[in-house]
Amino acid sequence: MDDLPKCTVCQQQFTLKGPAPYLLPCLHTVCETCVTSAAGGVISCSTCQREVNLTDTALQKDAVRQKEIFHLTVKHRPTELLCTHEDDGNEAVCWCQDCEEFLCENCQNMHNNFKVTRSHVVQNFADLKLNVSTVPKFCSIHKYDPLYLFDQSCKKIICARCRIEDHADHEVEKVDVAAVTVTKQLEYHKNELTTLQTHQQSYMQRIRQGTEATDKTHVSLKDNITHVFRSLRSQLDQRQKDLLIDLENHTKETKASQHALLVACEEDMKTCTRVLDYINHVLLFASKSDILGLERYAGEMTRTCLDTAVTQTYVAPTAVFNTNSLSNLKAHVSGFGAILTVDMDGKSDVIADRGTQTDDDFMADVEMKHKMDMQELKTKIDSDEKHIQRLTDLTDKLNSQTETLKLRIDEKEAIEKRDATTIDFLLGVAWECDVYMLKPGAADRSFMLKCKPLKYDKDRVNLDYVHINTDGDLVNRKSDTRPAGEGRLKRYWGTCSIVPFLQDGCPQYWEVENRFSLDKPLSGKWLILQVGVCREEERDVYHCIGERPHSYSMSVAHCTEHGGICRVIWKEGECVLHLPDTIPNTAGLSHTLHYGVVYDDARKKIVFIDVKGEKVILTLDNVDSSEPLWPMFGVYNLDNTVSMRLVVGSDISMPEEKKAMILEALS
Known part of the structure; x- marks a missing residue:
């Protein structure tokens, strides 16, 4: 173990x-x-x-x-391992892949006899193989719906009902298709890391060979120096010692540098091996749903390995013993000799002293330098050719991927263009949200009422005054759980929807159900709630949108003029309807208000509806729909309790009477 x-x-x-x-x-x-x-x-x-x-x-x-x-x-x-069936405590002998349970011999016999479980895949421990379960998992929200779709936007697996309700606008594909794409990406990472590992091994081998060459050079130069100085008189002894010391220091520095390079490469190789090993484990053990969440980490570590890998080109430095001016050595013995390093370009700091050399000495030095230059030049050419080939292969791969991506983009644009010009586009709206035909038999988007599943934008809620509770309702209480973050509304007492309304010529409808309790009678001009739409730049200018340009809303508030709670409808910053004494201003009473809103960008109308009263409150004409409008939701008055719940999509009740009332208001 x-x-x-x-x-x-x-x-x-x-x-x-x-x-x-x-x-x-x-x-x-x-x-x-x-x-x-x-x-x-x-x-x-x-x-x-x-x-x-x-x-x-x-x-x-x-x-x-x-x-x-x-x-x-x-x-x-x-x-x-104990049997997990009915907690009988017996030693388990097999594993049911479908039930994901350990079974003892008794339970295994019963398991095989039941008609429901007779076809399950049961494996004894001795025969247990690495098999990825193909049994579908079920949605945590919709318990009887299998998870078989992958949302590319949210990076999560969903069921068919999730697709229609909360992920209608997202890019979704089947888990099998998404898993194939990610598996190919992991295979690509694996190949990249395998190639890098091979290069690292080759690089380390060259460093080791360079170390051996350095040792051989050390022995050779030591013998050469000893031979030269044996032919000199006693005056060379001190200089001989100095040069040997220089040689030892030079060798230590060279080997220390080589050792540092080797250690760095070994560390890179360990990281590469670890990541490669994990990817192999992923491909061996992970299911398709697991793979989808792992590729981001594997890709990040692969890129880290590739980016931090040391240069794969290495040429071992070679030392030479400078014997220039040997014929006049006795006159210059105090400064004779030096241990020099051949740099990575094949050059050395050989000091030529032609005036003190014999012809034989000079020609020998020239021949030695020529051989060294030729060898280093050949090594450099070989390295450059490998580097050029690698760049060529990478360029071909990138060009191929670019061409494939371009073809996919062209194909997607062609599909979108074709869909936009056919009646299938209109029918396709019903797939992303609930749709009601206001006028039977009219294949016109202006008569298709869309009940799109709007959502509160939780990331923009003004947490200084309101928050969204565990039931998903917007309530008029400051958040105690987390501070306001970047991008949140600062002035408006509420939030907006996640996205603005689409300008597609279809009327769009949603409802809000409001509950509030009067702990004490209201005084002053206190707002209770507000629902409406406005442009993006007006969302957070003031605590409400009623008195702002490019906004259209209905407010419920205490009115000092009438002494009660009134409904007020605003258009472009002006009050166009004031309904007095809508609700009694009496302490201890609780009220439920249910309103609906229709926005029609084609007819340039907004309709406010009293759902409980089954009547139209007011229709606003000549609405400026030149720019997208954002649904807005506000709850106010911290002294009392106010909550607002969105009623959208399939939760909306749409009887024929209501459709007729909406069609008449839009006419």
Whole structure:
């Protein structure tokens, strides 16, 4: 069991029933205990010393490690596994892949006899193989709907109902198709890392060969120096010692530099091997749904390996012994000799002293330098040719990928252009939201009422005054759970929708259900709630949008003129309707208000409807729809309790009477 993975922080081995493993961005694994007990919300990987801020990064369970632990436990400690069926405590002997349960012999016999489970894949521990489960998982929201779609925008797996309700505008494809694409990307990462690993091994081999060559050069030069100085008189002894010391120092420096290069390359290779090993584990153990969440980390670490890899070109430095001016050495013995280094370009700092050399000495030096220059030049040419070939291959690969991407873009644009010019586009609207025909038999988008699933923009809620509770309602209470972040509304007491209305010529409808309780009678001009639309630049200029240009809204507020709670409709900053005493201003009473709003960019109209009263409050004409309008939702008055719930999509009741009322208001 020494092969079981360990937590990178506490170094404790993972067990099948122990704390769950979580995956860090560096592809190391940490246990659930260390994650939950991380000091200051920061966890540090003891292997690579990379710190992860858990506030900014949501860790996911390492499904690959979990399955690896499962198979290692079955292989090495099968006697520790107990039957999970009915908690009978018997020793398990097999595993049901469909039920994901351990079974003892008795349960296995019953399992095989039941008609429902007779076809399940049951494997004995001795025959257990690495199989990826093909049993569909079910949605946590819609319990009986299988998860088989992947949302490219949200990066999550969803069911068919999620696709229609919350992910209508997102790019979605089947899990199998998405998994194939990501698997190909992981295979690409694997090939890149394998190639890098091969180059690193070759590079390290060249460094080792250079070290051996340096040792040979050391021996050769030492013998040469000794031979030369033996022919000199006693006056050369001191100089001989000095040069030998220089040689030793030069050799140590050269080998130290080579050792540093070798260590750096070994570290890079360890990282490369670790990432490559993890990708192999992913491809071996991970299911298609697991692969989708792992590619981002694997791709990041692959790019890190490729970007930080040291230069793969290496030429071992060669030292030479300068014997220029040998014929006049006795006259210049105090300054004779030097240990020189041949640099990476094949050049050396050989000092030619032609005036003190014999012809034989000079020609020997020239011949030696010529041979060294030719050898270094050949090495450099070979290295450049390999580099050019590698760049050529990379260019061909990028051109191929660019061409493929261009073809996909052209194909997508052609499909979108074709759909936009056919009646299928109109029918396709019903797929992304609930659609009602206001006029039967009219194949015209201006008579198609879209009930699009609007959503509160949780990232823009003004948390200084309001927040969204656990039921998804907008309530008039300051948030106590988290501070306001960047991009939130600062002045408006509420929030907007995630996206503005599309300008597609279809009337669009949504409703809000409001509840408020009067703990005490209202006084002053206190707003209670507001619903409407406005342009993007007007969303956060004031605490409400009623008195702003390019806005259209209905407000419920206490009115000092009438002494009660009134409804007021605003258009472009002007009050166009004031309905007095809509609601009694009496302490202790609770009220429910249900309003609907229709926005028609083609007819340039906005209709406000009293859903409970089943009547149109007012229709605003000549609405400026030249720019997109954003739905806005506000709740006010901190002394009382006010909440607003969005009623959208299939939750909207649309009887024929209501459709007729909306069509008449738009006519």
